Amino acid sequence: MAIISDNSDLLTGKSNENRKKNPIIKPETIEYDNTFENNIRPKDFDSYIGQSALKETLKVILESAKKRGKPLDHMLFYGPPGLGKTTIAGVIASQMGVDIKITSAPALERPRDIIGILMSLKGGEILFIDEIHRLNKVAEEILYPAMEDFTLDMTTGKSQTAKTLRVPLPKFTLIGATTKAGELSSPLRDRFGMIHRLEFYSVEELAKVVQRTAKILDINVTEEGAVAIGKRSRGTPRIANRLVKRVADFAIVKYDGLIDEKVANESLDILKIDEFGLDNTDRALLNLIIDKYDGGPVGIETIAAALSEDVRTIEDVCEPYLLQAGLIQRTPRGRKVSPEGYRHLGKSIGSEQTKLF
Ligand code: ADE
Numbered sequence: 001m002a003i004i005s006d007n008s009d010l011l012t013g014k015s016n017e018n019r020k021k022n023p024i025i026k027p028e029t030i031e032y033d034n035t036f037e038n039n040i041r042p043k044d045f046d047s048y049i050g051q052s053a054l055k056e057t058l059k060v061i062l063e064s065a066k067k068r069g070k071p072l073d074h075m076l077f078y079g080p081p082g083l084g085k086t087t088i089a090g091v092i093a094s095q096m097g098v099d100i101k102i103t104s105a106p107a108l109e110r111p112r113d114i115i116g117i118l119m120s121l122k123g124g125e126i127l128f129i130d131e132i133h134r135l136n137k138v139a140e141e142i143l144y145p146a147m148e149d150f151t152l153d154m155t156t157g158k159s160q161t162a163k164t165l166r167v168p169l170p171k172f173t174l175i176g177a178t179t180k181a182g183e184l185s186s187p188l189r190d191r192f193g194m195i196h197r198l199e200f201y202s203v204e205e206l207a208k209v210v211q212r213t214a215k216i217l218d219i220n221v222t223e224e225g226a227v228a229i230g231k232r233s234r235g236t237p238r239i240a241n242r243l244v245k246r247v248a249d250f251a252i253v254k255y256d257g258l259i260d261e262k263v264a265n266e267s268l269d270i271l272k273i274d275e276f277g278l279d280n281t282d283r284a285l286l287n288l289i290i291d292k293y294d295g296g297p298v299g300i301e302t303i304a305a306a307l308s309e310d311v312r313t314i315e316d317v318c319e320p321y322l323l324q325a326g327l328i329q330r331t332p333r334g335r336k337v338s339p340e341g342y343r344h345l346g347k348s349i350g351s352e353q354t355k356l357f
Contacts, residue, residue: 037238037241039216040212040213040216040217040241041086041087041090042087042091042212043090043091043094044091044094044095045058045059045091045095047212048084048088048091049205049208049209049212050084050201050205050209050237051083051084051088051198051199054088054196054198057194058088058092061194062092062095062096065096066096070171071123071124071171071172071173072092072096072126072173073173073192073193073194074147074173074174074175074176074191074192074193074194075092075173075174075175075176075192075193075194075195075196076132076176076177076178076181076184076189076194076195076196077089077175077176077177077196077197077198078177078178078180078181078195078196079179079197079198079199080179080198080200080236080316080317080320080321081179081236081238081316081317082236082237082238082239083198083199083200083201083235083236083237083238084198084237084238085130085177085198086102086128086130086177088198089102089126089128089175089177092126093126096124096126098125098126099122099125099126100125100126100127100128100175101117101120101121101125101126101127101128102128102130103117103127103128103129103130104129104130104131104134105129105130105131105132105133105134105135105136105139106131106134108129108135108136108139109136111138111139111142113139114139114142114143115142115152115154118142118146118152118172119152119167119169121169121170121172122170123170123171123172124170124171124172124173125170125172125173126172126173126174126175127172127173127174127175128175128176128177129174129175129176129177130177130178131178131179132176132177132178132184132188133178133179133180133181133183133184135188140185140187140188143174143188143191144187144188144191146174147174147191148191150168150169150170150171150172151166151167151168151169152166152167152168152169153165153166153167154167174192176188176192179316179320180316181195181197200234200235200236200321200324201233201235201236201237201240203227203230203231204227204230205230205237206229206230206231206233206235206236206240207223207226207227207229207230208226209230209237209240209241210225210226210229210230210233210240210241210243210244211223211226213240213241213244214226214244214248214259217244217245217248219244219245219248219251219259220251220257220258220259221244221258221259221260221264222258222259222260222261224260224261225247225258225259225260225261225263225264226259227261228261228264228265228268229243229244229247229259229264229268231275231277232268232273232274232275232276232277233277234276234277234278234321234325235277235321235324236321239277243268243271243273244259246267246271247259247263247264247267247268250263250266250267250270251263251267276325276327276344277321278322278327278344281307281309281318282318282321282322283345284307285303285307285314285322285328286322286327286328286337286341286344286345287345288303288306288307289303289328289335290337290341290342290345292306294350295336295337295342295350296328296331296334296336296337297331297333297334297335297336298334298335298336299334299335300314300315300334300335302334303335319335322341325340326338326340326341327340327341327344328341
């Protein structure tokens with residue numbers, strides 16, 4: 001599997017998300033990646049936990065493509081970061097017995113980036129483009145005939161002497177991933193044969209992810225320990241996988257090596273990951289809205305500036321889980337902390353706010 005390196009070891013993945021948006025790695029430097037995240041990635045549907053509706057649909061699509069001897073339809077996966085969009089693409093590739101080339105839209109800045117990667121594909125291969133909503137117009141227009149007719153339309157020469165050259169491409173499958181399906185242009189969206197939203201994971205599913213990862217990494221964890229980590233993983237397996245490693249460090253250094261419920265909870269308390277899985281940035285966001293803006297509504301730009309974070313990180317990484325957990329609400333006039341958000345921080349709702357709810 002050819003994968004662009006992604007080495008971040010941070011707990012919540014926020015800086016990692018930032019880094020992905022400004023990748024320094026270009027497609028021509030694609031290389032095999034055996035980082036932690038890729039070593040523990042499941043390779044088949046049975047070891048891929050959760051997203052059962054998606055798995056069932058995919059099994060049928062894959063079997064049908066195999067029986068017909070045809071390449072898979074192009075697919076678009078969307079949803080918050082860390083829910084396994086890249087992972088499921090890897091499972092699809094290994095189940096089809098084909099290679100996958102992984103890149104990200106910001107790395108496809110120049111026409112030759114996308115042309116180069118398309119021309120390097122072999123029949124049946126999968127091209128995975130992360131953050132596909134960030135593809136520029138030129139790259140998008142190169143992709144349209146590539147997706148539809150497996151051809152590359154190239155123009156040579158200038159104005160009156162310009163000629164269009166149609167270069168055939170091997171039949172490939174494009175898998176796009178995005179946290180923002182709404183930002184995809186409709187001509188691009190319409191060219192995907194399947195569009196699926198990935199859901200947050202339940203605590204039980206996350207506990208299974210923790211147990212699976214712990215086994216691969218030779219870490220001892222009890223069922224209750226796995227559930228305790230699952231509870232604080234914000235519905236996100238990528239976070240569960242990071243937390244299990246961090247808690248394992250505490251278990252080895254401060255305890256007897258076994259992660260049970262007490263070790264998990266005490267370690268996560270020290271790491272300042274609370275029982276909802278919120279970290280310092282999430283709590284700072286809630287406190288800011290409550291303390292400085294009377295619980296909101298307040299605009300996202302104001303929040304980002306006050307927290308010295310960029311708007312994208314707040315929108316793509318912090319907010320989806322805070323919204324899903326019902327701690328904040330999005331209104332046309334900005335973000336508001338919900339009564340549940342106040343309760344979570346042990347704060348009482350001011351008189352102005354009481355009137356609003
Ligand atoms: N690691 C990350 N996502 C996973 C999943 N859905 N199942 C198993 N392991 C994972």
